[in-house]
Amino acid sequence: MNPKVQNSLLIVAIILLLHLALWVPFPALAVRSLGQWFTGIGEVLVIVPSVLILIGLFDAWVPKEVVEQGLGPTSGLRGVLFALLLGTGAAGPLYAAFPIGLSLRAKGARTANLVIFLGAWATIKIPMLMMESAFLSTRFALLRLAMTLPGIIACGFLMEYLEPKPATALSPLACE
C-alpha cells in the first residue's frame, strides 16, 4: 500500500484510540471532539481538492524553462512583473522555490527580482487566494493581497540596496 495512505490510516487509528481513551472518563467531551473533527475534515475536503487540481494545472501548463529567463539586471519593470507572474504560477511550499531561485540567480537574475519571485511564490497564488476567501473572507484576502503585493516589491528593492552584490551562487544541486 502507498506509504502516505498508510500514514493517514495510522493517524486516523491513533486519533480514534485517543478518543476512545478520552471517552471512558469524559464521554461527552470525546463525542463533541469527534464531531468537531468531522466538521473540520469536511470543511477541508470541500475546498482543498479543487485547489490542488488548479495548482496541478498551473504547474503542468507553465513550463519550468520559462521560469529561468528574462529576469536580468536591465529587466526593469518587466522583470518585476515577470518575477511576480512566475512566483504566482508555480506550485509548492517556499522551500520548493529555493532550487529554482538558485538557477535564476546563476543565470543572472537581479537580487530584487529574486526576492520578489520568492515572496510571490510564498504568499500570492491565485488558487490560494480563493482558498483564503473561503476560509476567512474575500475582503480579507483582497486586502491582504493589496498590502502584500507592494510590500514584496519594496522588500525586493530594499534587499538589493542592502546587498547589491549577489552572493556567489552555489550549485543548484546544493539544496536538493
Add this chain to the structure above:
Amino acid sequence: MFPMVLLVIALGGVGLSGIRDRTRTRTALMYAAKSGLGLLPPLLAMTAGVGLTMAAVPASVIAQLFHAHGAVGFFLLAGLGALLTIPAPMAYPLAGSLYHMGASLSALASFITTLTMVGILTSPMEIKAFGRRFTLIRQALSLLLALLIGALMGVLV
C-alpha cells in the same frame, strides 16, 4: 457556495486542459493526487487537534485569550507563523479555525504572512541556497512586512 464555485472552476480547467492535451492533464491530476495524499496525514492530525481544543476549551475562553491579551495574541501568532513554514493548503484552514475561535483578523493576517514567507525551521535550506546574509535579511524584512500588514489590517478591517 464558495466551494462549489471553486469546484466548477477546477473541473472546467480540467476539461479545457483535457481537450488541449491529455498527457499534460494526466500529469496535473497526478500531481494533485500526490500532493493531496502527502497533505492528508498532517491535515487529519491538525483538524483533530483543533477539534479537541474546540471541544475541550469553551469558545469564550479562547476568544478571551485573543481579546483580553490582544497584543499577546498578535505576537504569539506572528511568532508561531515565523517559526514554521507550512504549505498554504494547511495554513488557511488553520487560520479559519483560529478565526472562529476568536483570533483577530489583524493577527491572522500577520500569521498567514509569516507562516508562508518566514520559516526559521526551514532556514538552513535557504542558507544553503543563498547564503546566511541573504537569508537573514530576507526573513527579517518579511517578518517586518508581516507585522506591518497585520497592523494595517487591524486599522482597515
